[in-house]
Amino acid sequence: MTLAASSPLSPLLAAIAQRIGPAHVLTDAADMAPYLREERGLYQGVTPAVLRPGTTQEVAFIVEACARAGVALVPQGGNTGLVGGQMPFGQMLVSLARLDRVRNVDPVDMTMTVEAGCILDKAHEAAVAAGCLFPLHIASQGSCRIGGNLSTNAGGTAVLRYGNARDLVLGLEVVLADGRVWNGLKRLRKNNAGYDLKQLFLGTEGTLGLITAAVLKLFPLPAQRTTAFLAVPDPAAALALLARLRGEAGDALTTFELMAAFGVETVLAHMPGTVRPLQESHDWYVLAELSAPTRAFDLGALMEETLAAAMEAGEVLDAAIATSEAQAANMWRLREDMSEAQKHEGGSIKHDVSVPVSRVPEFLERALGAVTAALPGLRPCPFGHVGDGNIHFNLSQPVGMEKAAFIAMWETFNRIVHDIVTDMDGSIAAEHGIGILKREELAHYADPVALDLMHRLKQALDPAGTLNPGKVIGA
Template sequence: MPETPSDFLGVLSARLGEKHVIADPAGMESYLVEERKLYRGNALAVVRPGNTEEVAFVVQECAKAKVAAVPQGGNTGLVGGGVPHTGIVLSLARLDRIREVNPFNATMIVEAGCILKTIQDAAEKVDCIFPLSLASEGSCRIGGNISTNAGGVNVLRYGNTRELVLGLEVVLADGRIWNGLKSLRKDNTGYDLKNLFIGSEGTLGIVTAAVLKLFPRPKTRVVAFIGCASPHAALDLFEGLRQTLGDALTAFEFMPRFALDIVLRHAPGAVRPLSGDHAAYALIEVASPDPEIDLRALLEKALGSAFENGTIEDATIAASEAQNAALWYLRESLSDVQGLEGGSIKHDVSVPVSDVADFIVTASRACEEALPGIRVCAFGHFGDGNIHFNLTQPIDMEKPLFLAQWGRFNRIVHDIVHAMNGSISAEHGIGLIKRDELARYKDPVALDLMKTLKRALDPQNILNPGKVVALEGDLPPALPMGKKG
């Protein structure tokens, strides 16, 4: 550490300007508390560089002084990956320029602080799309999306963030800048360095800019909401639609009856999509850049066949963009309304697509047997095997008592996921919350390789220390909300 924190912060202020080095508690507070308000952290200051060179300068000074730097974008992460224990919060919010849009090359170069919705809008202006789509897209920033390898509702057609990135610019732990901003579809010159940093949650380097892939903008889309008798029937529907519709099937989202019930109960303006109740629901979207394709006719035919063979019980197909949006609203409101039903123990997991229905049934039964009255809210991206297996407290149970059992239900759910050769983190990352879980379930050789990479690229352990993998001397995995570290 420097002789005094003020000496260190003074050096940063001289370069960045005093208003971009925030050290007062009130100004820092929003940077110290994570999205779910489960944990809060501690920091010397929040530092807000305005360009890549200033990021590099800050990291160089941190390396000299052996001060931790915790990168943060929109602070919308769900695993505590941006919660600092000490050192500085390195906010990338000011790095918000779109440097280039090239529709012919179908690429865009953006800085890490760009809000995802801003990127989507810029792509649409050149008749393209950037297909990453999340509930937090109005506030999350692309650097965080890249650092967690975010998923979202369009993974089925376009892939995770990893598949949407062609190149990166990264500030390394010693302050050097790696310029990998190439817009190439093929580059076989040695190791694929960008994939070291995508999904590393800022522990190996700090992403400051990226080359993103663009795609033709769909000229027509149709959304349908379907009632099924079970998760297995919904999986049969997915397989049938995938075979008949191919790449036109861009999204397939699953919801249980409980999920729709609470959306209808709490989400303003939500309208019941089907006349009856069903054990399972699927929200699907089909889209095409060809305006001449009659997607509605294709979907009607496919759903008609599914109804005749007993795969589905009922369905409604949107007849306008307004109705498309109304059906999507039922799915997109779900994350917000869960909290209105009480405490929620959340799991972001994935299993092979062929096992996703078995997982939901098996894990639901196990949790219901462990705590009678628990309400399972298992929903998500059925088509890529990613389920948000969330557990809502029993109606007659106190919230603190329920949340105190998080570790117990982690063991139940994650053991089942592991037995199915799945993953305990599908799209949210590891951060603080799942660090110890990763050590339990990750292949030991893989975990050792991850630690080797961390030590090689960040030998002083100053980049987001204590996240993803635990090294000797790291602090405990989380700080309880309301207690300062």
């Protein structure tokens, strides 16, 4: 810690340093820089210090000390958020990365208790070591952390089968705005003793309390898995295929991802080692996966039979079923590397939206027509979890257009896309959260009664407004 002794924050930081150790109070610009760079480059954070507590009690000490001093703070996990919710703009930054322990794995209860700073992949590994599955899978799982996943209600590629992050939580430990710790780490499947308090903190981006640990649901490990990469005529055919696979496979249908040709071709062009699964190019693709914890029936045979019927019905134009883990991994890369590959095509304006599953084809038709009419040469890159209605409606700049000029049109495209989503009874924020990026959009589109309730909750749980101020609903 090198903050000048004359700084008004010096006594506060000295007290925190004494509690958590001077090495974990960062004030040097070079030391703080990795915490202040946002994934998309949309925001540059500013903070007087990065605080790195190592226990729940240390988090509570920091929150209470900051509350007494009237100093606002921003929690951060893996700094992989896509809406700026983890970025400080003058507030103290509290990194929860050191709270990375797996406290307990119980294969009888089928639960796992982990701290907020636990990297998602580490949670996966701990579950597998106990012969279980934790099914939250997202592209950033090698660096994102559980606390961030829960505070944004992360979704990912297995929501179709297992639900969003909030569906995978049984209990929480939370530091409240005054520094008190709510210990709600129960491993119960049934608990109706009063309000379900954990839901207040799931998906609220650290604005009501700081999640420090969670009890997560586990599931049986898959005994078999089969992955297919498919060409489909259009999104309507993809929806028909989804219904067919669900009808034949039931809950074994784990993943159903839709991808436009531009996105797949971008990954093949820019991500080394990727391989085209099908001989010919097509306008639309689906990545589908079946998995089951039993070998009572043959998933591979079921996939083949179902796809044969789908091809006969005109729902599938071509298909490749992975015959090895390597082939399956390559198919997954074509989906998971899409956002990274888009960076090579210049500026990208991104929308994380959802509509009722039955209306996905209608949304794509309306939205694609509207955005290309607004800017000729625009290169749309829609993809995502069509099985749960969540589409990442990304837009790559026209070739030759200045990136800054394109990014300046973000609000214009927000209005086009979000107007359509709202008209279709959808959501402008499916799985990435609101943060600061969509704060004004939420204020524009949300039901006034819903907004009033959100403000009342914020006032009740954080009356001084010291927890992640300016995010989600503003101050």
